Amino acid sequence: MSTALELTPKQKRPAGEPCCEPLVYPAVRPAEAERMARIAKALGDPVRLQLVDVLRKHAGKVCVCELVPLFDLSQPTVSHHLKRLREAGIVGSERQGLWAYYYVLPEALEELSAWLS
Amino acid sequence: MSTALELTPKQKRPAGEPCCEPLVYPAVRPAEAERMARIAKALGDPVRLQLVDVLRKHAGKVCVCELVPLFDLSQPTVSHHLKRLREAGIVGSERQGLWAYYYVLPEALEELSAWLS
DNA sequence: CCTAAGCATTGACAGACGTGAAATCAATAG
DNA sequence: CTATTGATTTCACGTCTGTCAATGCTTAGG
Numbered sequence: 001m002s003t004a005l006e007l008t009p010k011q012k013r014p015a016g017e018p019c020c021e022p023l024v025y026p027a028v029r030p031a032e033a034e035r036m037a038r039i040a041k042a043l044g045d046p047v048r049l050q051l052v053d054v055l056r057k058h059a060g061k062v063c064v065c066e067l068v069p070l071f072d073l074s075q076p077t078v079s080h081h082l083k084r085l086r087e088a089g090i091v092g093s094e095r096q097g098l099w100a101y102y103y104v105l106p107e108a109l110e111e112l113s114a115w116l117s
Numbered sequence: 118m119s120t121a122l123e124l125t126p127k128q129k130r131p132a133g134e135p136c137c138e139p140l141v142y143p144a145v146r147p148a149e150a151e152r153m154a155r156i157a158k159a160l161g162d163p164v165r166l167q168l169v170d171v172l173r174k175h176a177g178k179v180c181v182c183e184l185v186p187l188f189d190l191s192q193p194t195v196s197h198h199l200k201r202l203r204e205a206g207i208v209g210s211e212r213q214g215l216w217a218y219y220y221v222l223p224e225a226l227e228e229l230s231a232w233l234s
Numbered sequence: 235c236c237t238a239a240g241c242a243t244t245g246a247c248a249g250a251c252g253t254g255a256a257a258t259c260a261a262t263a264g
Numbered sequence: 265c266t267a268t269t270g271a272t273t274t275c276a277c278g279t280c281t282g283t284c285a286a287t288g289c290t291t292a293g294g
Binding site for chain 4: 100
């Protein structure tokens with residue numbers, strides 16, 4: 001996971017024509033790339049992407065017990081995916097009595113969304 | 118990678134109050150989720166995200182020999198990342214003589230971009 | 235032909251990932 | 265307190281991933 005981007009000078013060419021004229025520069029900073037890749041990685045699983053989709057469309061807090069039957073997965077596995085989304089900062093959670101409610105933190109997706117547009 | 122989303126009926130509740138009233142529905146189809154997760158997964162590495170960024174900003178075909186020195190990685194590793202991007206349909210490549218040129222396929226990012234907005 | 239350059243592929247390895255079963259934690263009901 | 269229910273964590277397993285070294289392939293130049 002090296003993200004140095006040190007812009008080392010082009011390797012010397014032996015004598016032939018250069019492979020391409022213009023030198024290419026990176027446009028995103030390593031820190032940005034790291035943040036956005038973290039978000040993208042968390043969304044890089046169909047289950048998690050659908051979890052985020054359900055939570056976003058619902059515009060409120062959703063109980064885990066509502067999410068589990070949507071997937072053909074064990075409840076601990078769904079919990080695991082929710083944890084990954086929490087660790088990525090994409091969702092937040094809250095306990096109310098016996099139940100746990102999850103909700104999207106929209107600002108987490110903004111940077112990636114802006115970059116993609 | 119189960120993406121069944123079969124909307125199985127809620128499990129029976131023993132007698133107490135239900136955990137939450139409204140039934141939550143998935144908004145993206147499994148096939149969409151699979152496609153977008155594939156794209157997101159490919160972008161889920163800082164090196165690949167920066168590769169895409171460079172290619173996008175450059176708005177043209179970029180030689181691999183330009184990309185390799187941007188990263189503190191071996192040439193085969195960069196080639197591996199480019200291959201993953203190619204397999205995800207995010208970039209295309211073309212050989213011209215000794216050199217290989219890569220370019221972004223913008224339509225590959227559209228669906229994910231739209232979903233994120 | 236032979237050599238060299240640019241890029242891709244293979245092999246190997248450590249670490250991360252997705253999944254389920256089982257155990258554990260938290261909170262409510264009796 | 266005890267039992268029960270919802271949710272998280274732990275453990276185990278096979279698979280995938282990122283990386284490099286070494287090798288192979290393709291093209292250009294002698």
